[in-house]
Amino acid sequence: MGNQVEQANEIIDVCLLAGKIMLQSGGETYRVEDTMMRMAAAFGIKHSHSYVTPTGIIFSSEGPDPSITKIVRILERTTDLKKVALVNSISRKICSGDLTLVEAKKELMEIDSRDLSFPFPIQVVAASLASGCFMIMFNGVWNDFIPSMITGGAGYLGFVYFHRFVSIRFFSEFLASFIIGLLAFIFVKLGMGQQLDKIIIGSVMSLVPGLLVTNAIRDLMAGHLVSGLSKGAEAFLTAFAIGAGIAVILRFF
Structure with a gap:
């Protein structure tokens, strides 16, 4: 049970990181919610809910798996559609089974730390x-x-x-x-x-x-x-x- 909870926490953290990057970079609300729920389903959380506003993200899992709810505060928003495209690309790889949870988290953290804007x-x-x-x-x-x-x-x-x-x-x-x-x-x-x-x-x-x-x-x-x-x-x-x-x-x- 403990491993199951830890795994669910890691999945939700990756989904929230992806949603945070997209929302901070100018992504639409429905796109953020859809991406997070698709990523969660691909990693095994079949039943999830997400609520996204311009200043925060709430994501939760439910069902036979442990019920977990987490929130992320969005303090800054800018326009960087390249980051949105990169997160979408990672989401597609996750859904097709080409990326593991650890690899996805590593790539998302790299995208989050990079400044992709023009000089x-x-x-x-x-x-x-x-x-x-x-x-x-x-x-x-x-x-x-x-x-x-x-x-x-x-x-x-x-x-x-x-x-x-x-x-x-x-x-x-x-x-x-x-x-x-x-x-x-x-x-x-x-x-x-x-x-x-x-x-x-x-x-x-x-x-x-x-x-x-x-x-x-x-x-x-x-x-x-x-x-x-x-x-x-x-x-x-x-x-x-x-x-x-x-x-x-x-x-x-």
Whole structure:
């Protein structure tokens, strides 16, 4: 009986680790729950329940096996879809019998400890190029391409920099959008830019919570009302912070 309980504990720990990685990296709620339950079933826990919210995961086993319930708190969330894909790949290997419990735990711990994001300079360059391209996509003029690149890159740089010192994400987004609006106004005022609105629209796109909105809608459609509404509220607050930063510039300048 003792070995059975210990084995069940190890299985649940691996499932919770996989769910934690996915949820912290931007995975949808229903995907996290489905992955955890499939992994548990593949390791022998046929009857399990999982309840996932953006801030925590509850997982339990039931049936003839020992009934065990564990919880994991989610303190930070970011966007790293590569980690989500890697955990999905490990889950498929587990379900097909290609990975043992020990091997799965080792690979998951390795994924959890790694930083798979692109180097910060590349992120800034990508945000700059995306800002210029979005500006053109919104019917901007080519003369505003360089100002949009500079404004968008500076805004993203400011967002990451402020977020390191201020843990409140919405405050960082407000300051970043404030920088974007101020730089766009300066470029237009100096004659280096023509369309203030197009420069601002293109530059703030790197801050827009696109993944949050998508996940909120998908969770709502899948019936996860708590997660869907909370993610929708987070996306709304993010959009409000971005809009407030731009509104301050337009109001006073």
